[in-house]
Amino acid sequence: MRYSGFRVIREALTGHKGWGPAWRDATPQASYDYIIVGGGGHGLATAYYLAKEFKQARIAVVEKGWIGGGNVGRNTTIIRSNYLLDGNEPFYEFSLKLWEGLEQDFNYNAMVSQRGIINLFHTDAQRDAYTRRGNAMILHGADAELLNRDQVRAMYPFLNFDNARFPIKGALMQRRGGTVRHDAVAWGYARGASDRGVDIIQNCEVTGFRREGGRVTGIETSRGFIGAKKIGVAVAGSSSKVMAAADMRLPMESHVLQAFVSEGLKPVIDGVMTYGAGHFYVSQSDKGGLVFGGDIDGYNSYAQRGNMPVVEDVAEGGMSLMPMIGRARLLRSWGGIMDMSMDGSPIIDKTDIDGLYFNGGWCYGGFKATPASGWCFAHLLATGNPHPTATAYRFDRFRKGLMIDEKGQGAQPNLH
Amino acid sequence: MIINHPLLGPRDAQEFTYLGDAALIDRPDGLSYPTPDAAMDAMHDYLYQRSNPAGEHRELWYHEQGDRSWLVVTRNTVTHEITRVELARDVARMRGRSK
Numbered sequence: 001m002r003y004s005g006f007r008v009i010r011e012a013l014t015g016h017k018g019w020g021p022a023w024r025d026a027t028p029q030a031s032y033d034y035i036i037v038g039g040g041g042h043g044l045a046t047a048y049y050l051a052k053e054f055k056q057a058r059i060a061v062v063e064k065g066w067i068g069g070g071n072v073g074r075n076t077t078i079i080r081s082n083y084l085l086d087g088n089e090p091f092y093e094f095s096l097k098l099w100e101g102l103e104q105d106f107n108y109n110a111m112v113s114q115r116g117i118i119n120l121f122h123t124d125a126q127r128d129a130y131t132r133r134g135n136a137m138i139l140h141g142a143d144a145e146l147l148n149r150d151q152v153r154a155m156y157p158f159l160n161f162d163n164a165r166f167p168i169k170g171a172l173m174q175r176r177g178g179t180v181r182h183d184a185v186a187w188g189y190a191r192g193a194s195d196r197g198v199d200i201i202q203n204c205e206v207t208g209f210r211r212e213g214g215r216v217t218g219i220e221t222s223r224g225f226i227g228a229k230k231i232g233v234a235v236a237g238s239s240s241k242v243m244a245a246a247d248m249r250l251p252m253e254s255h256v257l258q259a260f261v262s263e264g265l266k267p268v269i270d271g272v273m274t275y276g277a278g279h280f281y282v283s284q285s286d287k288g289g290l291v292f293g294g295d296i297d298g299y300n301s302y303a304q305r306g307n308m309p310v311v312e313d314v315a316e317g318g319m320s321l322m323p324m325i326g327r328a329r330l331l332r333s334w335g336g337i338m339d340m341s342m343d344g345s346p347i348i349d350k351t352d353i354d355g356l357y358f359n360g361g362w363c364y365g366g367f368k369a370t371p372a373s374g375w376c377f378a379h380l381l382a383t384g385n386p387h388p389t390a391t392a393y394r395f396d397r398f399r400k401g402l403m404i405d406e407k408g409q410g411a412q413p414n415l416h
Numbered sequence: 417m418i419i420n421h422p423l424l425g426p427r428d429a430q431e432f433t434y435l436g437d438a439a440l441i442d443r444p445d446g447l448s449y450p451t452p453d454a455a456m457d458a459m460h461d462y463l464y465q466r467s468n469p470a471g472e473h474r475e476l477w478y479h480e481q482g483d484r485s486w487l488v489v490t491r492n493t494v495t496h497e498i499t500r501v502e503l504a505r506d507v508a509r510m511r512g513r514s515k
Contacts, residue, residue, distance in 0.1 A: 240468035251464040253436060254493070299434045300493045302470040307417060307496075309430045342464045398464040399456070411464065414434055 023194035031227030038235040039063025041072035044189035045374020051196035054382035064205035068186030074336040080177035087392030087404040095372030108188030117177030117272040122166040130172040215354040237337025239360040258306040264288035280317030340413035345404035431481035438474040
């Protein structure tokens with residue numbers, strides 16, 4: 001069924017009896033050409049683009065819980081392409097372009113809102129660094145503007161401009177950045193994939209990979225064996241666990257990242273704001289809650305909850321940026337498991353086992369990458385070659401010294 | 417989280433900084449390998465590859481806001497429960513380091 005204004009009116013007049021489920025909850029067949037492990041944003045996007053753009057068939061997505069129940073359902077919904085390095089910026093700009101056409105493409109309201117994102121700076125050196133970053137973005141076809149202090153003040157007069165430690169001197173602005181309704185991304189991709197014949201199999205946990213002569217022939221799951229010619233793994237925080245079943249160790253650690261929502265407030269922040277000096281970033285949801293977050297807790301964890309010291313640290317960051325936030329009450333917080341790669345950048349690559357492909361290491365930045373990650377992974381699965389914007393996301397970059405260290409902090413996850 | 421320091425007793429985890437898997441104690445010397453490639457493989461695996469288990473994990477914590485000792489903490493990454501704390505110095509000596 002195609003969604004449209006006409007359809008809404010028709011359903012309104014007929015008692016909304018015509019809406020069916022958005023996707024089929026499939027039972028596994030004996031074998032497929034492609035199995036995507038992981039029914040999150042990236043896995044569903046991969047299946048969608050495999051079917052739609054690369055014209056492949058006999059595709060299944062297997063998910064251990066329910067689709068969209070991992071990090072695509074637990075993030076701060078920000079999209080942007082304000083990266084510096086050659087290995088990253090073309091990929092994230094490709095992703096932002098896909099976001100811009102996404103709702104028309106998969107005929108689903110994902111509430112893509114290009115409300116603009118600003119990165120605040122506080123010193124001359126930071127301004128120079130953001131000028132360089134903005135120029136790099138423009139050279140790769142993205143948009144960037146440098147705002148001075150008065151321009152930032154006109155947008156957000158309530159910020160603490162004269163903070164003694166981190167006075168606000170201006171900001172790097174990307175107007176095309178913004179937010180997206182995160183759950184709708186998973187649902188939209190699931191619906192689009194399902195309509196094109198992809199089997200979405202929930203409550204189906206992968207327990208092992210069956211191999212014959214250095215080649216995968218299928219997956220062992222909690223619902224039995226499923227054969228496959230090619231298997232793509234996109235399981236974010238569980239990457240090390242799943243790939244260990246294929247006897248692989250990854251350049252990754254799993255860490256917990258917390259995020260927070262305040263009670264609903266009147267409109268006050270109409271864009272997205274990052275305050276790197278205070279480890280704090282914030283936007284306001286359409287329901288009025290301030291959505292914000294900070295750093296990872298900083299130790300290996302598979303628990304989807306964090307500890308109090310980081311809650312305090314993030315709240316302090318918020319208070320130092322916008323002191324009025326102290327009057328708002330925190331409604332809830334949650335934690336998601338990040339697959340922190342050694343250099344802070346992702347991997348979309350083949351493995352040494354024929355037919356087994358891997359997509360992960362997205363750290364705390366996977367949401368904005370969802371469309372391009374799916375497209376590039378589908379490209380790799382269908383053609384055997386990396387997509388032109390994702391050629392740097394290789395396993396062997398650590399061996400070769402070709403790290404993509406966007407923050408310039410070194411190749412250890414405790415530094416990111 | 418509370419880390420039960422072998423010398424100082426129970427301390428708040430906030431006093432510590434975290435480094436990662438205690439396997440980092442076993443640094444390859446980079447010399448005693450048949451080929452340069454084997455040495456590079458060993459160093460690559462040491463620096464970048466992690467077991468990253470869901471469950472019991474032995475890991476290095478540094479008591480930066482305290483006595484500046486390195487500890488090997490055995491902690492469950494699913495429940496955050498800490499079952500054992502040792503001085504990293506003792507662990508390294510048991511493994512034949514500092515001879």
